[in-house]
Amino acid sequence: MMGMRAIAVATAVVWIALPGPAQGADVQVSLGGGVEWDNNINRTDRDEEDDFVFQVRPKLRFVEDEGNVTWNLYYAPTYEKAVDEDRVDDFRHYLNGRASYHLDDNTEFFVRDRFTLSDAINTVTILDEGG
Numbered sequence: 001m002m003g004m005r006a007i008a009v010a011t012a013v014v015w016i017a018l019p020g021p022a023q024g025a026d027v028q029v030s031l032g033g034g035v036e037w038d039n040n041i042n043r044t045d046r047d048e049e050d051d052f053v054f055q056v057r058p059k060l061r062f063v064e065d066e067g068n069v070t071w072n073l074y075y076a077p078t079y080e081k082a083v084d085e086d087r088v089d090d091f092r093h094y095l096n097g098r099a100s101y102h103l104d105d106n107t108e109f110f111v112r113d114r115f116t117l118s119d120a121i122n123t124v125t126i127l128d129e130g131g
Contacts, residue, residue, distance in 0.1 A: 025064040025071075032057040041085055052083045071099040093117040 034055045040048045056079045063072040074096040081089045093116070100110035 025062045028059075028061040028063065030059045032059070041082060049085060051085050054081045054083075055079065068102045069099070070102070071097070073097045091117075 032055075034057075035052055036055070037050065037052050039050045041051050041053070057076060059074070059076045061072060061074045064070055065072075074094070076094045078092040078094070079090075080092070095115040096113075098110060098112045100108055102108050
């Protein structure tokens with residue numbers, strides 16, 4: 001249950017940290033989850049351990065797509081919990097941001113950046129879902 005509290009705190013921090021104009025942006029919130037079996041959770045050639053891994057994936061996206069200046073910010077903390085192996089229980093944090101300036105119908109300038117912090121075992125990126 002500690003993991004869900006950390007997700008809620010991280011989401012609140014992102015929301016509070018947004019500047020005043022960002023408070024009018026569209027907010028998209030979703031929650032996903034899953035379970036997978038991994039035959040080598042340690043990612044080693046020796047001492048292979050298999051286990052089921054449960055995942056909880058809340059996603060938070062802020063979008064401003066009106067006007068010449070548009071932007072979006074996507075944050076997805078994912079918590080993984082293995083059934084038998086405690087040492088693989090951890091978070092992955094993904095942050096994806098994009099800002100653009102539309103000069104005219106044929107010209108657009110944009111900046112995009114991604115940040116990933118992961119100690120979890122599943123390293124498949126989910127950033128493309130966030131735009």
